[in-house]
Amino acid sequence: MRRLTLALLCATYLCLSLIVSLTLWRNGGGWGAGVAALVGGLGLCFAFHGLIERALETGAIRSDVEAVREAHAILLSQVEALDARVSEIFDTVADDAQRSEALVDEVHMLEDLVDRMRRRLDDQGDEPAFPVRLGGDPGQTPALLETVREALAENRVDLFLQPIVGLPQRKTQFYESFSRLRDESGRVLMPAEYLSVAEPGGLVTAIDNLLLFRCVQIVRRLARQDRKIGIFCNVSMASLADESFFPQFLELLTVNKDLAGALIFEIGQQAFDARGSVEARNMGKLADLGFRFSLDKLVDLDIDLQDLSRSDVKFIKVGAQLLLEELTERDGRLVLRSLPDLAAEDFTTLTRRYGVSVIAEKVESERQVVDILELNIDLGQGHLFGEPRAIKEAVLSEAGPPPPVLRPQFPRRAAYG
Structure with a gap:
């Protein structure tokens, strides 16, 4: 060309x-x-x-x-x-x-903790592991305690999660974790049933520890999925005051302090108000690592917000029914019975000044949602938004190794006589 x-x-x-x-x-x-x-x-x-x-x-x-x-x-x-x-x-x-x-x-920490608990229970000898004053049928108490022991020993402890949603969009913001024990037949034991013997039997720390371990696993899994959702994890004052348990507990959280923004420890209001100097000091150690706290089981809304702020309590959970029962009209405006000088809709404004968010829990009906929104509460929890669901063992295994098998030793059954 x-x-x-x-x-x-x-x-x-x-x-x-x-x-x-x-x-x-x-x-x-x-x-x-x-x-x-x-x-x-x-x-x-x-x-x-x-x-x-x-x-x-x-x-x-x-x-x-x-x-x-x-x-x-x-x-x-x-x-x-x-x-x-x-x-x-x-x-x-x-x-x-x-x-x-x-x-x-x-x-290794958990195994060491279990060994400590085993030695402490062995030192009890033939003394009863719990008082007879628990009520109910004393003859059934040893059997129930044995069921709890076997559930822990065989790792029959399930983790349940219930969503906490933002209102009014109802998008999941947090989860609350619950521990459930299963007996040999697979029947689920509710906390009200097994805590009556677990607390005096010295097993609450073991249950708290398993719950914490599994919460850490779930938080890690959510982080891998780039889901920034926090988990409320119940912890007892007995665990915070336990001289054998808490150092191990603190060491475990120190290793995982990068999860501080995703783990919120929940304590009952009465337990929080009755805390001693040891519990308060140990709560402060957790707060120094960046962990936050939440109060639930509120029975009174006249709370010391300054005390909550000093203790790094960032959430309070108030039952929806309690909120509605607290509402009353005075001088032509809606107020709370516990705080008659404060307009009802200003309660959350007051708590936010101290860095505390209000969560309405046990929400069961749409009518309750309407009343909650009128009180400017933007977080809700209850069966209306989702029931607690068990987390499958496969999910936990993907998030990390399973917790060690707990095999605490108990006094002989004759000791309960």
């Missing part, structure tokens, strides 16, 4: 030169002027053609150079992206290694 184009151009130049030379010859210039014009025209045409061709070649070279530069820039960006990805993979591998090491340390 290029040769044909060159031939056509040469023919064009020749024709132009012939026209010029013939014009000069016919106008009296003679043969000499015609030949000179022919030769000169051809020379000028070919010189002009050379200039044009060099200009085109220069433009083509520049285009090629620009294309090479663009390709180099694309290649450089791909190399940088690949380098960033490789660095991310190395960081992930390093983090996984650290997590695995931390999990091994946690298991």
